[in-house]
Amino acid sequence: MRVDVEALSVEVAGARLVREVTLTASSGRLVGLVGPNGSGKSTVLRCVYRALRPSGGAVRVGGDDVHGLTAREGARRLAALPQEVATEFGFTVAEVVAMGRLPHQRAAARTSAADRDACARALGRVGAAHLADRSFLTLSGGEKQRVLIARALAQEPRVLVLDEPTNHLDIAQQLEVLTLVRGRATGDAPGGLTVLTALHDLNLAAAYCDELYVIAGGTIVASGAPGAVLTRELLAEVFGVRAHPVTHPETGAVQLLFDRLPSRPGPT
Amino acid sequence: MAPPPVAADVDPIPDAPPGEAAAPSRPSARRLPLTPLVCALLLALAASVPVAVGVGAAGVPFDAAMGYLWAGVSGGSIAPDEVSAYTIVWELRLPRALLAAVVGAGLAAVGVALQAMVRNALADPFVLGISSGAAVGANAVLIFGAFASLGVWALSGAAFVSALAAMGLVYAVARSAQGMTPLRLVLTGTAMYYGFSAITTLMVFAAERGEAARSAMMWLMGSLSGATWATLPIATAALAGALAYLALSARRLNALAMGDETAAALGVDAERFRRALFLLTALVTGALVAVSGAIGFVGLMVPHAARMLVGADHRRVLAVAPVAGAVLLVWVDVASRTVLAPVELPVGVLTAVIGVPCFLLLMRRRGYTFGAA
Numbered sequence: 001m002r003v004d005v006e007a008l009s010v011e012v013a014g015a016r017l018v019r020e021v022t023l024t025a026s027s028g029r030l031v032g033l034v035g036p037n038g039s040g041k042s043t044v045l046r047c048v049y050r051a052l053r054p055s056g057g058a059v060r061v062g063g064d065d066v067h068g069l070t071a072r073e074g075a076r077r078l079a080a081l082p083q084e085v086a087t088e089f090g091f092t093v094a095e096v097v098a099m100g101r102l103p104h105q106r107a108a109a110r111t112s113a114a115d116r117d118a119c120a121r122a123l124g125r126v127g128a129a130h131l132a133d134r135s136f137l138t139l140s141g142g143e144k145q146r147v148l149i150a151r152a153l154a155q156e157p158r159v160l161v162l163d164e165p166t167n168h169l170d171i172a173q174q175l176e177v178l179t180l181v182r183g184r185a186t187g188d189a190p191g192g193l194t195v196l197t198a199l200h201d202l203n204l205a206a207a208y209c210d211e212l213y214v215i216a217g218g219t220i221v222a223s224g225a226p227g228a229v230l231t232r233e234l235l236a237e238v239f240g241v242r243a244h245p246v247t248h249p250e251t252g253a254v255q256l257l258f259d260r261l262p263s264r265p266g267p268t
Numbered sequence: 269m270a271p272p273p274v275a276a277d278v279d280p281i282p283d284a285p286p287g288e289a290a291a292p293s294r295p296s297a298r299r300l301p302l303t304p305l306v307c308a309l310l311l312a313l314a315a316s317v318p319v320a321v322g323v324g325a326a327g328v329p330f331d332a333a334m335g336y337l338w339a340g341v342s343g344g345s346i347a348p349d350e351v352s353a354y355t356i357v358w359e360l361r362l363p364r365a366l367l368a369a370v371v372g373a374g375l376a377a378v379g380v381a382l383q384a385m386v387r388n389a390l391a392d393p394f395v396l397g398i399s400s401g402a403a404v405g406a407n408a409v410l411i412f413g414a415f416a417s418l419g420v421w422a423l424s425g426a427a428f429v430s431a432l433a434a435m436g437l438v439y440a441v442a443r444s445a446q447g448m449t450p451l452r453l454v455l456t457g458t459a460m461y462y463g464f465s466a467i468t469t470l471m472v473f474a475a476e477r478g479e480a481a482r483s484a485m486m487w488l489m490g491s492l493s494g495a496t497w498a499t500l501p502i503a504t505a506a507l508a509g510a511l512a513y514l515a516l517s518a519r520r521l522n523a524l525a526m527g528d529e530t531a532a533a534l535g536v537d538a539e540r541f542r543r544a545l546f547l548l549t550a551l552v553t554g555a556l557v558a559v560s561g562a563i564g565f566v567g568l569m570v571p572h573a574a575r576m577l578v579g580a581d582h583r584r585v586l587a588v589a590p591v592a593g594a595v596l597l598v599w600v601d602v603a604s605r606t607v608l609a610p611v612e613l614p615v616g617v618l619t620a621v622i623g624v625p626c627f628l629l630l631m632r633r634r635g636y637t638f639g640a641a
Contacts, residue, residue, distance in 0.1 A: 051532035075535025082529030086387050089525045089580040099522055103535040107516040155534070 001062040001077060001158035002026050003048065003194055009056035010043050010218075017043045018218045020057070025159075025211075028192025030185045032199050032209035032226075036239055040218040041198040042083060042163050048196065049080035049161045061159055075103035079152035080161040081145075087137055093147050094132040097123055100154030122153035126180055142173030149180060160184065162197035166204060174201070178208045202239075206230055207253045214238060227254040236261060299579050302587060309591040313369060316598045320365040321357060323602060325609040328353045337362065364495035367503060368601040369594035371492070371560045372570075374507040376593025378549045378556075379567030380574070380585055381514055384521045385545045386450035392568035393553045396453065396546070397460030399562040401434020402427040402554055403468045406561070407484045411475040424499065424558040431554030434460060439546065447539040448546065489614030490563030492601050499559045506555035507590075513548055514586050517541075521582040564616045565623030566593050573626070596622075 003025040010018040018040040025031035033041050046052040048059050050066055059066045066074050079100070100122065101115040123129045126146040131139065136147060145165060152160055162181065166174040185195045199205040205212055206226040214222040214229060216238045222229045227245075235243040235256070242259040321337055322330040332350075336357040339346050346354050378393040386395070393399065405426035442448050442456040468488065475481045486493075514521070520541055523531040528538035574589035597615070600622070604613040 046529070049529075049533045051529045071532075071535040071537050073535075075533065078533075080529075080533035082527065082533060084527055085530060086525065086527035088387060088389065089384075090575065091522070091525075091580045095522070095579070095581045096526075099519070099526065099530075099534055102519050102523055105519065107519070152533075161533075 001194055002060075003078075003159055003196060004060040005044065005048065005057070006060065007057035008044060008047055008054050008059065010040075010047060010052065011055040016218060018047075018054075021215065021218070021220055022057075023213045023220060023223065025194050025196045027158075027194050028185055029210045030182055030195045030197070030208060032197055032205040032212045033215060034199055034202060034205050034212055035215035039215045041215055043218075044215065045080070045161050045163050045196070045198055046082075049078060049082070050074050051080075051082065072103045075155065075157075077157060078159040078161060079155040079157035081148050081152055081163060081165055083163040083167065085144075085148065091136050092132070093123070093128065093134050093136055093139070094119065096136050096147055097132075097150045097154050100151040103155060118156060119150075119154045122150040123147075125153055125184075126150045140173075141168045142170070142176060145169060145173070145177050146180070149177070153184070157193070159194045159196070162195065164198050164200055166199065166201060174204060178204060182208050202230060202235075203255050206255060207248070207251065230254060230256060300577050302578055302584050305577065306587050306591060309588065309595060313591060313595050313598070316595055317362075317365045317369065320368070320598050320602045321361045324356070324361055324605055325612075326353075326356050328356055333357045333361075359497070360495075363497050363500055364492050364601065365598055367495040367500055367559065368492050368597045370500065370503045370507050371556050371563065372566055372593040372595070372597025372600075373590035374503065374510060374552055374556045374593075375563060375567040375597075376570035376574075376589040377507070377510050377514055377586065378552050379593075380571040380582065380589050381510075381517075381521065381545055382549050382567070383571055384525045384582065385542055385549070386454050387525060387527075388450065388454055389572070390568070391454065392564070393549065393556075394461065394562060394564065394567070396435070396457040396550060396553070397438050397464060398431050398434050398457075398550045398553045399557045400461045400464035400468065401437070402431035402557040403488055403562060404434075404464050404471075405430025406487050406558075407468050407471045410484045410487060411471050411480045423494065424502070427558035428554050431550070431557060434464060435547075435550035435554065438550075448542055450542075453542075453546070486614050487561040489616035490561040490619075491604075491612070491614055492560055493612060494559065502555055503559050506552045510548060510552045511586075511590060513544075514582075517545075518581075518583040518586050521586075522580075525580070525582070560615075562616065563597070563619060565619040565627075566597055569619075569623045569626055570596060 005021055005023045008018055008021040009016065021040070021044055023031070033044065035041050043052065047054045048066070050071065053067060061077050066078065097119045098111070098115070101111070101118060105111070105115065120129070123132060126149050128143065128146045128150055131143060131147065136144065139147065160181070165177050165181065169177065181195055181197070184193045186192060209226055212223065212226050212229045213220050214234065221238060222234055230243070230245065232243055232245070235241055240261055242261050244257040245254050246257060248255050318334065318337060322333040332353065336346065336350070336354045338344065339354070340358040340362070375393050382391045382393060382395060383389065406423055409422045409426045438456050438460050442452045444452060472481050472484050475484065520536045523534045523536045524538055524541060531538040531541070570589050570593040571585065574585045574592055578584040578588050600615055600618045604615050604618050607613060
């Protein structure tokens with residue numbers, strides 16, 4: 001399902017966090033949002049998954065403004081992995097995944113066979129069926145992220161929004177999570193799952209995304225295929241680094257080697 | 269010869285991905301099956317109420333008390349010289365035991381909702397400052413004889429009205445442009461708690477009669493001695509309303525417990541839900557505190573104990589905690605009436621005596637956070 005962010009602006013307490021951001025993610029595509037810290041990545045995504053109401057513009061999912069849909073209908077179309085997850089409660093993995101069924105359940109209804117199937121399928125897809133009875137709190141970072149992806153899949157959404165899903169993961173877990181997400185985007189869902197993700201690591205973004213949007217100071221400054229977007233000039237201007245694009249010997253993807261910009265005063 | 273036992277260390281998970289094989293497959297929290305547990309607790313409650321009615325400071329023999337109870341239930345007759353003993357059983361002890369059950373269940377249910385609502389393990393029905401607000405009204409009646417025209421309703425009425433006023437105040441202060449965040453709620457509630465407590469303390473100091481200060485203290489620590497058949501319907505209605513709403517909200521409480529962002533992604537408007545929970549918990553706390561005073565620890569301990577037994581899923585916690593809270597408070601009230609009979613102890617003293625060691629034990633359990641074992 002197509003996601004259109006149209007001229008999105010967010011103002012909080014007089015400060016403009018996001019200005020006139022427009023971006024599009026179509027079915028079966030993995031679209032990345034990259035930018036320095038505080039550039040507005042999370043703010044844009046929070047508007048998309050309805051944790052924040054924009055002060056201007058619109059977010060359309062399948063043509064409808066998500067802020068006009070009921071919360072339930074919105075959550076049936078779109079699932080999200082927010083960056084911050086409160087983890088004081090000792091839910092089991094199965095209970096966490098079952099939460100994904102919330103937008104499909106009536107308050108008074110018991111858990112249906114369809115709910116159970118969806119949860120089992122989702123856990124199987126992320127390779128975490130064996131974790132079902134474990135306490136979520138005892139999992140490693142990578143396992144937690146897989147379980148949260150399973151929860152999002154149990155929601156049976158058409159759009160998946162991820163806010164820096166590789167944070168705090170080791171490199172093997174980072175690759176695993178993005179491979180999993182990539183597989184979902186190009187996978188078996190009719191028309192494919194649309195994935196919109198904020199990423200910190202530009203090399204991961206270059207390796208996994210079909211398309212990148214670069215955000216700086218709350219506005220989109222570049223967009224397109226990773227190889228075309230991540231140029232020396234842009235990286236110097238937006239990220240303040242000297243970059244050397246190289247080609248991955250196996251995959252052919254653009255990867256970047258970094259230096260400090262010579263003109264920048266650094267710590268002594 | 270018996271076959272050798274199967275090696276216990278065989279990995280029971282054949283489908284674990286290779287990278288995870290080395291990780292110990294730690295079993296999840298031990299959990300009791302829900303239905304038998306709830307049935308056992310309900311049976312315990314059904315057995316506890318008659319026992320609570322059978323014991324007390326007044327020398328009514330246990331079997332006689334059961335006889336009066338039966339007479340009351342079945343509409344049977346009693347001898348004229350038994351009227352005063354019958355009155356003790358039917359008009360004092362029975363409503364009191366029932367009120368203990370209702371208040372215990374209500375405080376436990378409110379505690380469950382509040383801990384999820386502010387995602388704080390230390391939250392209890394009093395964290396919002398509602399009960400200390402109620403105390404201001406109650407003590408105005410107890411110490412200065414305010415609202416005397418309301419007669420027997422003066423105490424409960426004043427407590428409830430001042431609970432509502434406190435609720436409005438906390439609500440107004442806790443709201444901000446960013447909404448009613450858990451931290452703002454807890455901080456506002458705590459600040460109000462100290463403010464209202466100061467007013468109450470001032471009133472106790474200003475009290476001219478020592479007896480008034482004593483009843484004020486009794487109220488502050490909680491007591492079910494004011495229970496009558498007339499106080500039951502309000503508390504029961506509050507409990508029924510809370511249980512019905514929370515039963516329908518159990519899944520949304522799970523989502524809220526994972527954070528506002530996750531709740532939003534799951535289709536739950538966290539801000540609106542928290543507002544509804546605030547209103548519900550404040551109203552129910554106000555209604556319960558109005559008839560029983562500020563009984564501490566039940567709303568803090570019982571939700572944690574329930575989570576230790578059945579895990580963190582609110583559908584399970586909400587099935588167990590109210591019944592457990594009811595059983596606990598029935599017995600605590602029995603103890604408060606009998607331990608130093610004929611002197612009656614405030615209920616809050618006993619819940620603290622039981623609660624503090626329980627809570628310390630609970631915290632010593634490694635890694636316990638909201639139901640993880």
